[in-house]
Amino acid sequence: MNSPAQYLLQTQDLELAYGAFHAVNGVNLKVEAGTIHTIIGPNGAGKTSLFHCLTGERQATAGTILFNGKNIIKKPAHGRVGLGMARSFQLTSLFQNLSVRENLRLAAQGRDGLAALNFWRHLDSRREHLEMADQVLERLQLTARADTLAGELSHGQQRVLEVGMSICSRPKLLMLDEPTSGMGIDDIPIMTQLISDLGRDHTVLLIEHNMSIVMSISQRITVMSHGQILVEGTPEFVRADERVRSAYLGEAA
Numbered sequence: 001m002n003s004p005a006q007y008l009l010q011t012q013d014l015e016l017a018y019g020a021f022h023a024v025n026g027v028n029l030k031v032e033a034g035t036i037h038t039i040i041g042p043n044g045a046g047k048t049s050l051f052h053c054l055t056g057e058r059q060a061t062a063g064t065i066l067f068n069g070k071n072i073i074k075k076p077a078h079g080r081v082g083l084g085m086a087r088s089f090q091l092t093s094l095f096q097n098l099s100v101r102e103n104l105r106l107a108a109q110g111r112d113g114l115a116a117l118n119f120w121r122h123l124d125s126r127r128e129h130l131e132m133a134d135q136v137l138e139r140l141q142l143t144a145r146a147d148t149l150a151g152e153l154s155h156g157q158q159r160v161l162e163v164g165m166s167i168c169s170r171p172k173l174l175m176l177d178e179p180t181s182g183m184g185i186d187d188i189p190i191m192t193q194l195i196s197d198l199g200r201d202h203t204v205l206l207i208e209h210n211m212s213i214v215m216s217i218s219q220r221i222t223v224m225s226h227g228q229i230l231v232e233g234t235p236e237f238v239r240a241d242e243r244v245r246s247a248y249l250g251e252a253a
Ligand SMILES: Nc1ncnc2c1ncn2[C@@H]1O[C@H](COP(=O)(O)OP(=O)(O)OP(=O)(O)O)[C@@H](O)[C@H]1O
Pocket: 018, 021, 023, 041, 042, 043, 044, 045, 046, 047, 048, 049, 050
């Protein structure tokens, strides 16, 4: 049995209602620190709605969210970022006309919030932010493209950069919503390798449709259906579960 302290994130009876319809309907999710934990389920199962509740983009209509042992249900989205929750940015948040390095530097600067405006800390901080940008560039294997404008990267590389921007804030929990969607077949292994690599020093909560990625990099999988958790367990456990096969994996397993 795991003690509650082992869970970085835990929801209790979480609900999100859109009018009379419950997109999230009593979810008890437990995410252990240091794991890649993936949420799967058919279209409309409530995966993105659950993410919205976790990040604070939407206010849950009932239930509790414990992050690092604290109930954050009343915290606004920016307060949750400050506690160490990061959601990967959408492509629209890249500065297309700035270099790859500058995008990362700005993401690192964003972590400091108002402190970034303190003139006396400014020069030191700028150096720290550039160092962070260079470390992340290496991790993304984009060092050779550091001075390229973000808008000139391939679609796949832009998505990789997005993920890189979210790790610049040194999050405790990295949340990725379908990071491979729209990616060409050649770019998918790069993203898969990156997420797997990030899982070595981050807790990653992932929504992903590509079953071969899910099964190869996840330590835990939660299967959602109709706003609820259908099954949770290791990839082997989930793959063997008859309910999952009929609800979701039918065509892919
Ligand atoms: N703003 C909204 N108002 C009303 N219903 C909504 C709203 N957003 C989502 N829904 C509904 O909530 C349900 C869950 O949607 P959600 O996007 O969370 O599912 P999902 O599992 O992420 O699906 P997908 O895999 O297609 O992205 C769907 O039936 C959807 O139509």
